[in-house]
Amino acid sequence: MKFVLNKNTPIPLYYQLKQWIIEQIERGDLKPGDVIPSERELSEEFEISRMTVRQALTELVNEGKLVRERGKGTFVAEPKISQDLFRLTSFSEDMKSRGMTPGASVIDVTVNTASSVLQKHLNVDAEDKVLIIKRLRMADDKPMALETAHFPLSKFPGLDEQDFNNMSIYQYIESHYNTAISSASQSIEVGLANETEAKLLDISPNSPILLIERMTYDGHRQPIEYVTSVYRGTATNCMWN
Incomplete structure (x- = not known):
């Protein structure tokens, strides 16, 4: 069943997306080294703006859960x-x-x-x-x-x-x-x-x-x-x- 962001809740959309990605990592559906879909792909899949997607991914990068490689994309980071x-x-x-x-x-x-x-x-x-x-x-x-x-x-x-x-x-x-x-x-x-x-x-x-x-x-x-x-x-x- 496809995950759908709840647009009728006070919880920000970027935060919902961020938590969904964290859950995928913790469950092992996303493993260290796996590439994260692009901002455009996530924007289209969840029907949200690319700015919202960017905020979620940037926070995950800053928290060390994702890493960006210029020209290659965004990947799941190695565990701490x-x-x-x-x-x-x-x-x-x-x-x-x-x-x-x-x-x-x-x-x-x-x-x-x-x-x-x-x-x-x-x-x-x-x-x-x-x-x-x-x-x-x-x-x-x-x-x-x-x-x-x-x-x-x-x-x-x-x-x-x-x-x-x-x-x-x-x-x-x-x-x-x-x-x-x-x-x-x-x-x-x-x-x-x-x-x-x-x-x-x-x-x-x-x-x-x-x-x-x-x-x-x-x-x-x-x-x-x-x-x-x-x-x-x-x-x-x-x-x-």
Whole structure:
């Protein structure tokens, strides 16, 4: 049965198309390397404008689910890499070990009740408060990564009262909350920088970036942090060499 976009719902058409493509990828109907129909073909098949199709495909490219190859088309991206981290260091420690001076500029600090996603990641209840810290991570005064970290305040009361500029939160947690940060797992995928990310990271829009999701655990394998990071492409040598 042919999938039909619902034009009588407030859900945007581009978003419906985007979700349909994601479902095809997750079900295996579209596999890594498979070519995506052209904007014209999708426009005709779903009876929507090419601009609507372009918005859906562009978001999927920016999220790393699709890749564009000039002159060839748009393809399903390879799945992101998942790994357990056996040598766990903070950004600050990692930069210092490479002879670089780490820094951080706080963009935003908020305290919100836990969303359904954060409830799952941080093992907290819906009424629990979560500290959300957005920082621009620096090395030798150059922007390296845009980081959004989430911490459960039920586990770290008063953490929201600290100054997070040029501060290692890991070191603070270990010294003030008697919590050993012992392990982490993360997933990595490639993407393209949107305008906001490009401006903060001092790169051009649509430049290649690394998108990283990381879970950090204490010695009892209890989650203490969920963080998403956007690394500029030129920072990858610092991360992996």
